[in-house]
Amino acid sequence: MKKYISRFHYLTQDLPERSHVEQVQIACENGANWIQYRCLTKSDEDLVEEIHQIAAICDDWGATLILTNHYHLLDRVDAQGVHIEDVNANFEAIRQQITDEKTMGASAYTTEEILTLQAAGIVDYCGYGPFASTTTRTHDRPLLGFKGYRELEELRIDLLPVIAVGGIRLPDVELLLNTGIHGIAVSSAINLAPDPGEAVKAFYRAVY
Numbered sequence: 629m630k631k632y633i634s635r636f637h638y639l640t641q642d643l644p645e646r647s648h649v650e651q652v653q654i655a656c657e658n659g660a661n662w663i664q665y666r667c668l669t670k671s672d673e674d675l676v677e678e679i680h681q682i683a684a685i686c687d688d689w690g691a692t693l694i695l696t697n698h699y700h701l702l703d704r705v706d707a708q709g710v711h712i713e714d715v716n717a718n719f720e721a722i723r724q725q726i727t728d729e730k731t732m733g734a735s736a737y738t739t740e741e742i743l744t745l746q747a748a749g750i751v752d753y754c755g756y757g758p759f760a761s762t763t764t765r766t767h768d769r770p771l772l773g774f775k776g777y778r779e780l781e782e783l784r785i786d787l788l789p790v791i792a793v794g795g796i797r798l799p800d801v802e803l804l805l806n807t808g809i810h811g812i813a814v815s816s817a818i819n820l821a822p823d824p825g826e827a828v829k830a831f832y833r834a835v836y
């Protein structure tokens with residue numbers, strides 16, 4: 629089943645001064661239509677309680693809610709899908725469990741990984757990065773830069789929507805989208821901005 633995939637994925641993050649619920653409220657009030665709840669630090673019971681609150685906000689504003697990794701919670705909460713960060717996950721088994729009703733995204737770090745995901749035809753989109761260095765996550769993956777996304781055009785990666793991720797700032801958006809990718813995912817450039825609501829609006833203006 630072909631599914632709608634937004635061109636702008638807003639990701640929450642653990643912050644000392646603002647809860648995930650508050651982050652989602654700000655994002656939705658300022659136009660976000662696709663929320664990825666990225667919390668990898670809580671117990672299942674705490675996650676479910678928080679997801680109920682977040683799902684209610686997304687429902688009020690008509691936003692899609694995607695959980696990072698926690699696909700096992702999908703039958704307990706009102707979320708529309710999951711983003712799996714483990715490139716070695718058994719996507720076929722996860723798809724069987726969550727059914728085709730739910731959206732599933734995967735992470736890829738190489739063009740080979742994107743081509744494998746595309747050929748398998750199980751996930752609905754893939755996050756591809758890191759575009760640039762980010763404080764959200766430390767890793768030793770090579771940075772793709774604009775060149776990394778331009779290279780996709782020659783590889784006929786045109787069936788699977790590719791979402792650029794990692795260290796994306798507002799001035800990068802136009803050039804990134806000009807590479808032909810489907811969309812972008814952003815966390816810290818919004819969450820750590822002096823005015824996160826204004827940052828959401830600015831990213832949406834740049835994308836749409």
Ligand SMILES: Cc1ncc(COP(=O)(O)OP(=O)(O)O)c(N)n1
Nearest residue numbers: 637711713735755756765791793813
């Ligand atoms: C849309 C989207 N793309 C990618 C990710 C996760 O990024 P990734 O680099 O795979 O995650 P870590 O390995 O850094 O945890 C995402 N969550 N959403």
Ligand SMILES: Cc1nc(C(=O)O)sc1CCOP(=O)(O)O
Nearest residue numbers: 758762764765794795814815816
């Ligand atoms: C989960 C995740 N991993 C990333 C990586 O580069 O590996 S970026 C990211 C989420 C986006 O974060 P931001 O917009 O703050 O760079």
Ligand SMILES: [Mg+2]
Nearest residue numbers: 758765767794
């Ligand atoms: Mg990462």
